[in-house]
Amino acid sequence: xxxxxxxxxxxxxxxxxxxxxxxxxxxxxxxxxxxxxxxxxxxxxxxxxxxxxxxxxxxxxxxxxxxxxxxxxxxxxxxxxxxxxxx
Amino acid sequence: xxxxxxxxxxxxxxxxxxxxxxxxxxxxxxxxxxxxxxxxxxxxxxxxxxxxxxxxxxxxxxxxxxxxxxxxxxxxxxxxxxxxxxxxxxxxxxxxxxxxxxxxxxxxxxxxxxxxxxxxxxxxxxxxxxxxxxxxxxxxxx
Numbered sequence: 720x721x722x723x724x725x726x727x728x729x730x731x732x733x734x735x736x737x738x739x740x741x742x743x744x745x746x747x748x749x750x751x752x753x754x755x756x757x758x759x760x761x762x763x764x765x766x767x768x769x770x771x772x773x774x775x776x777x778x779x780x781x782x783x784x785x786x787x788x789x790x791x792x793x794x795x796x797x798x799x800x801x802x803x804x805x806x
Numbered sequence: 807x808x809x810x811x812x813x814x815x816x817x818x819x820x821x822x823x824x825x826x827x828x829x830x831x832x833x834x835x836x837x838x839x840x841x842x843x844x845x846x847x848x849x850x851x852x853x854x855x856x857x858x859x860x861x862x863x864x865x866x867x868x869x870x871x872x873x874x875x876x877x878x879x880x881x882x883x884x885x886x887x888x889x890x891x892x893x894x895x896x897x898x899x900x901x902x903x904x905x906x907x908x909x910x911x912x913x914x915x916x917x918x919x920x921x922x923x924x925x926x927x928x929x930x931x932x933x934x935x936x937x938x939x940x941x942x943x944x945x946x947x948x
Contacts, residue, residue, distance in 0.1 A: 788847045791815040802819045804913040805834035806862040
């Protein structure tokens, strides 16, 4: 059996081997394309989620909460909301 | 704040994110609100950080905080009964709920307008971020 396959390998001409090489390289290219597409979709979904969260966040951040202690000027151009824990 | 006179407002939300694990933080936040009823919120707030190591590991820090309150000319008995009554719990819960709406899961978390910052920042970094936001909102066409 081993003898037979050895004989077969020996009979492969360079011409017969190169299509196999091309096939391997096509497979790699396909893997790269699929990998790239998966990565692009993941990044897109991540970006979309972040955008939706941020869009959702902005209206909730409106208003300063009149029952809270503040420093600085009411109606200032920049409002900093600080959530902190004393420990 | 002194860098940005008239341009910036700070709104503080004292939170106790995990009162079960750290009951002192909830007592401290309530005490700060109670001090506020006597017009001493910010004094008490700064004192809590300044003397943090003297009270933050105590299981029942109220006695100690009441003692510190006296140094600030706060009526310690009134402060103590205010905390013990738990009447400011509702307000604290409302802040916690608001924090959850904004997906605040750790402290400190800040929002400079809509821009979120999580974790302690150096003063220089904060100044830079505020300046950046001021530039953005004051740009013509904004």
